[in-house]
Amino acid sequence: MGNDIVLKSTSLKTGYYNKNKVKTVIGDFKNLTLEKGDFIALLGPNGVGKSTLLKTLSGELLPISGSIIIDNRNILDYSNIEKSKVLSFVFSNVQIVGNLSVKETVMMGRYPYVNWWGKLSPKDDALVIQALEDVGAIHLIERKITQLSDGERQKVMIARAIAQDTPLILLDEPTAHLDLINRIEIFQLLKRIARKHQKSILLSTHEVEMSLQIADKMWILENGKCTIGTPDAIISEGEIERVFSNKNIGFDTNQGTFNYCADKTLFSYNISIDSNVEITEETRLRISWVEKKFLSEGCVRSDTPDFIIHLILDNNSKNLVWDISYLNTNKRCEMDGLDLFKTILKLYTR
Template identity: 55%
Template sequence: MKTIEIKNLITGYHQKNKEIYKVGNYPSLTLNKGDFVTLIGRNGIGKSTLLKTLSGDIPPIEGEVKINGTPIHQLDNITRSKLISFVLPNVQINGRLTVEEVVMLGRYPYINWWGKTSDDDKLSVIRALESVQAMHLKNRDITTLSDGEKQKVMIARALAQDTPIIFLDESTAHLDLPNRVEVFQLLKIIARKSQKTILLSTHEIEMSLQVADYIWLLQKGKCTFGTPDLLVSKNTIREVFNSNYVGFDKESGVFKFCSIEKQFSFGIELDVSVKDYLGHQDVDIRILWLIKKFISEGCDESKDADVQIKLLYSTDNELLEWNVTYKNKTLIYQDHDNLNLYNQINKDFFS
């Protein structure tokens, strides 16, 4: 079921000199009930402008946005606030409010002009806190929370507002990785269980590819819409985000560091003796991440490499050893915690 429909939408601003500054052109887009959609694109491409236009905060330059079949410009503020809730990054709450009081702010469209809350309002707050697994924070002062906890509270406030549509603008930007993952998973669960339409503007591209139902990808003033697997298979992600310093690997779904300056080619192999190694490190994982390091420095992995690297296990002294050969010169490096193999090779062979 469609909750938002976009037809021939041009976003932008009316500037002080009365000139129109156009940002994006979106002929046809929809958001459906129960979908968790992420909005991605490079900085300055118009993600926040699109969100503000969809929510009715700024008028479109041209075209139309419909909410449940009704043009958004025909809806008054109270009606819109019962349809769309908006979670912004780094919202500053003034005053020493408890978490419960902050979440109760989401009930403002339903509270009478006397400002008296009802049992239904209180129940909505409890359910919202439970949905984001934050009931244990209910009586805490909002100023004492971590960034991750505050973000959960802001999402709970949006849930308490009881809207079918939730927009979030860079809501995970200042969170650490575990909290970013948790917020993504929470939003997906909320969309599924509560059948809400959730649109999240984010720079978490890799996470979006794994978690989102659909992706809106903004590029050059337009929007490409599709499932993550479709956008990856059509090389759309790579085309938009690849640069001289980073490249998207469509097989692994992650971005890899690149270098403008090309270095030597290399090859790494394990000697049969390594099978006798009984130490604490996972040798295969070590090799995998070593390859990533060399590639990030501008080295190419090749079968006919300039630099041949072999890892051996010395049973005499029970140590791993790196045998490195370049042209007719071979050096042996004993493996230890402080060994940076790339730096050592660069220093001994190419300086």
């Protein structure tokens, strides 16, 4: 392998054997490659085999066929201690046994390197401190791991993986139980780690929009196959829309975001803007919200709409107002998007 390639698989098939040693193939992948500094998001619907692939790449599960090379050696040739020096694994919900402190928990990542007397060195202690600083959790160093929030605990587990000092870090849905702010923080710190320490990081996740913004590459699993590409290539090729869209959710390729759709059509509409209206950033955002609100309610744009909606500058108040035409009725309401929808709904259902 090249100097920058940390992991490479060839003709890899993943799956499992039942009690009668009958094999079930879940994934069939030609060539998967991770290079130094890569931050890669592994995505796909539930049950598609993301965890199985991660566990196979880590050596926890044997491949059905094919080979996995990490740091120029077949993963099957590594002893457990040797393997723990080339890859670390962070799970979504780790249960720490015992009343360990944060420092003791992170120090567990250094155990593959203990000397013959089972003692950790000052270097190990320094690496633990550095790892906690890298994830912004140095202030937690004396706290008990059981006293931490989910977000804090996950940062500590990532610090343990950093302290383990492996070229490859695998993470299985590390943000699954976190709130939005913590999910963003975890994504950002993982990317910083990939850049700062030139680690190869592969994480499975359901955070599609976040992955599109932050990941270097995406591996998308579907029907036992893996589509690989940069976020812009994945979007332009329609992979996100094809894999993740259905009647209730659609992907906006221009915005790189998902829109939530209703099951049934409510009414059709068309929005236009008067020429004397100055389109500020606030106005643009509010119009965008109206479009998304209408879509979520089952309203569709049309050239022959039920409702004609015109954004104008009111001559008297000098405020922006919605001018609404429906059948032989004309109504006006303030710029507020919810007020617009409620006004239209009253006209539609009366």
